[in-house]
Amino acid sequence: MKRPSCQRQLEYIDRIVDLNILRQKRKSLAIHILSDGQPVELRVPLRCPWSEIESFLESRLDWIHRAVLEVASRPREIPPGFKDREIHYFLGKPYPLKLSKGKGKVSVCDGFLNIQCSNHLDEEKVSKQLDKFYKSSSLAIYEERIEVCVADFPVFIRPSGLRVRKMKSRWGSCSQNGEICLNTLLIQKPLAAIDFVITHELCHLIHFGHNKKFYALLDRAMPSWRESELLLSSKSEPFQHFLF
Ligand SMILES: [Zn+2]
Secondary structure (H helix, E strand, C coil), rough: CCCCCCEEEEEEECCEEEEEEECCCCCCCECCCCCCCCCEEEEEEEECHHHHHHHHHHHHHHHHHHHHHHHHHHCCCCCCCCCCCCCEEEEEEEEEEEEEEECCCEECCCCCCEECCCCCCHHHHHHHHHHHHHHHHHHHHHHHHHHHHHHCCCCCCCCEEEEEEEECCEEECCCCCEEEEEEEHHCCCCHHHHHHHHHHHHHHHCCCCHHHHHHHHHHHHCCHHHHEEEEHHHCCHHHCCCCC
């Protein structure tokens, strides 16, 4: 098993990142972001001087910060359960499930996500019902938000189409023919986060990669995008604001 030669913390704006520095038989320095909640690994040559390690870290602080946020904002691998009163999110707000036997209707009402299901004790069936609801509501809401984002965009651009899909590792993507694809699970996030992903994809319709021009356009289109990006990684509203 590899042992960290040194552990330390990196401070950047309002975030502290745990770091393991591993000395290895290698020629160059490399940063590895493993998964959310795990320390970032910095792999360095056995005899690399500390001054070199420090300046390497200094020059990449912004990149590390961004990469850690990106990993934290990926959709969670382990989904919550689908029993009565379990919490699920819709447009950034937490709702307990209220399950009943019925004909497959889902609605948000009186602070609950009401799900009628042929067998409401079957978690897989409930989950499918909720997925259907997320999909149908995401299509309608994303179309509306695209209109808002297109109107606010500094350059005239319009996606050629919209597709929605449940995805495990990304919030959105765009194709070469100008079509935008958005994750149906994004509907769990606040509108500002949805607008951020749409605006991000609109920028990709002009600049393909995440280069300087891309970020300059994103800054113009949505000056507060960094705050909206943070909403993607949080569960949104804290539970204490929530009444059963
Ligand atoms: Zn992108």
